[in-house]
Amino acid sequence: MSQVRVRFAPSPTGFFHIGSARTALFNWLYARHTGGKFVLRIEDTDKERNSDEYLEVIYSSLRWLGMDWDEGPEIGGDFGPYRQSERDGIYQDYIEKLKAADRLYEKEGAWWFRISGEPQIIEDQIRGRVERTEEKDFVVVRSNGSPVFHLVNVVDDITMGITHVIRGEDHLSNTSKHTELLKALGAPLPTFAHIPLILRQDGPGKMSKRDQGALVEEYQKRGYLPESVVNFLCLLGWNPKDDQEKMPIAEIISRFDFPGVNQSNARFDERKMAHLNMSYLLELPSNDFLAKARDFFAATPKHAAIMSSVSEDYFAAVMEISQPKIKAVEELPAYISYFCSDEFPWNPKALKKTFKKGEPLARLAELKDLLAGQDSLNDETAVEDAMKAMAESNGNGFGDYQAIARLSVTGTNAGPGITQIFRVLGKDSVVERMERFLASPPEIPA
Numbered sequence: 425m426s427q428v429r430v431r432f433a434p435s436p437t438g439f440f441h442i443g444s445a446r447t448a449l450f451n452w453l454y455a456r457h458t459g460g461k462f463v464l465r466i467e468d469t470d471k472e473r474n475s476d477e478y479l480e481v482i483y484s485s486l487r488w489l490g491m492d493w494d495e496g497p498e499i500g501g502d503f504g505p506y507r508q509s510e511r512d513g514i515y516q517d518y519i520e521k522l523k524a525a526d527r528l529y530e531k532e533g534a535w536w537f538r539i540s541g542e543p544q545i546i547e548d549q550i551r552g553r554v555e556r557t558e559e560k561d562f563v564v565v566r567s568n569g570s571p572v573f574h575l576v577n578v579v580d581d582i583t584m585g586i587t588h589v590i591r592g593e594d595h596l597s598n599t600s601k602h603t604e605l606l607k608a609l610g611a612p613l614p615t616f617a618h619i620p621l622i623l624r625q626d627g628p629g630k631m632s633k634r635d636q637g638a639l640v641e642e643y644q645k646r647g648y649l650p651e652s653v654v655n656f657l658c659l660l661g662w663n664p665k666d667d668q669e670k671m672p673i674a675e676i677i678s679r680f681d682f683p684g685v686n687q688s689n690a691r692f693d694e695r696k697m698a699h700l701n702m703s704y705l706l707e708l709p710s711n712d713f714l715a716k717a718r719d720f721f722a723a724t725p726k727h728a729a730i731m732s733s734v735s736e737d738y739f740a741a742v743m744e745i746s747q748p749k750i751k752a753v754e755e756l757p758a759y760i761s762y763f764c765s766d767e768f769p770w771n772p773k774a775l776k777k778t779f780k781k782g783e784p785l786a787r788l789a790e791l792k793d794l795l796a797g798q799d800s801l802n803d804e805t806a807v808e809d810a811m812k813a814m815a816e817s818n819g820n821g822f823g824d825y826q827a828i829a830r831l832s833v834t835g836t837n838a839g840p841g842i843t844q845i846f847r848v849l850g851k852d853s854v855v856e857r858m859e860r861f862l863a864s865p866p867e868i869p870a
């Protein structure tokens with residue numbers, strides 16, 4: 425079989441959303457799986473609605489996600505140019521071919537394509553056999569001389585040697601027009617594969633660009649890892665037979681094929697994405713995590729100020745204990761606020777819960793004295809052992825001390841391990857915060 429050539433053909437008329445990214449990805453995966461070529465073609469004939477800004481976002485998002493193209497804008501190739509706005513001469517040739525074959529006629533200034541009216545049979549790799557019959561001639565060149573989408577799309581697929589058309593199911597209804605045109609031009613039909621739609625997280629209907637979580641760029645800005653976003657996108661409509669979810673890209677490439685693509689629509693699930701991101705974050709070497717966190721903080725002045733309010737070593741230590749706890753880097757500024765300032769808010773729920781039973785202030789006073797008596801809090805095991813021994817000799821449990829300790833030094837009831845927090849904050853700061861809490865405890869909400 426000849427080499428597979430697939431294309432991703434976006435129109436730069438809006439920000440790059442996950443539906444487009446997923447279409448790009450399935451094409452890219454198929455090319456990489458088969459050792460074929462992944463072509464990027466820009467369908468920018470609609471001058472009014474295209475913008476260079478959108479185009480740049482397409483390029484940068486594809487690169488961020490690791491989808492390198494083998495031919496296309498910025499890198500060229502043997503079948504260029506790769507922007508439709510630069511291919512008018514080619515379209516004119518094909519319009520002439522259709523005229524010569526007596527398949528075009530002029531009506532009211534536009535050129536119409538004379539359909540065959542024969543049933544068009546598409547052996548879709550995902551949908552199975554689809555049959556449709558075009559019933560009406562359609563315009564292929566508008567009265568202003570510009571060729572329509574159906575024509576340029578088909579001409580490009582022919583002239584770029586595209587073997588497989590992998591695109592969203594919303595294009596299935598166009599395919600019979602395309603096969604009519606392909607046949608009229610004497611071109612072989614490519615293999616079609618129409619991928620299922622992505623449904624919005626809540627409620628019915630297709631996910632739109634306006635839905636929360638729809639833009640690829642957002643994930644980049646929020647400090648998501650591209651490998652987790654790619655992994656998530658793969659699972660929107662494809663799954664390997666063993667239902668495994670987290671997979672490195674090399675494994676996805678080797679396993680990806682059309683039989684694994686579902687016919688039913690895929691539902692977008694932001695929690696699943698966050699969960700996947702968390703498990704990728706966990707695996708990241710701590711230096712890489714630190715570098716990502718630094719980039720994220722540096723990108724926003726407010727966050728950059730938090731980072732520069734502490735030493736580099738201290739920031740690194742805070743990152744090390746936060747890494748296993750967060751779902752995305754974007755959570756870090758709020759998550760670590762108490763490490764970087766003595767002014768942190770009291771979480772009302774945590775306050776209420778901690779003061780619900782027992783005598784938390786008495787326990788805190790005992791713990792504060794214990795910690796104040798240590799040389800340092802650097803040895804987490806020693807601190808934990810000392811706390812346990814004290815709890816036992818006072819007839820209490822370790823848990824009686826933990827929640828109030830955490831509350832008094834962090835303002836909340838979740839976070840890294842308590843002895844990790846002690847170690848990183850250091851003895852002076854921990855004891856001082858506990859003293860302050862004891863001297864003037866915050867008001868407990870009713």
Ligand code: GLU
Pocket residue numbers: 433434435467577589590591592595
């Ligand atoms: N420009 C079309 C789109 O954005 C591409 C259609 C196709 O892949 O054939 O949907």
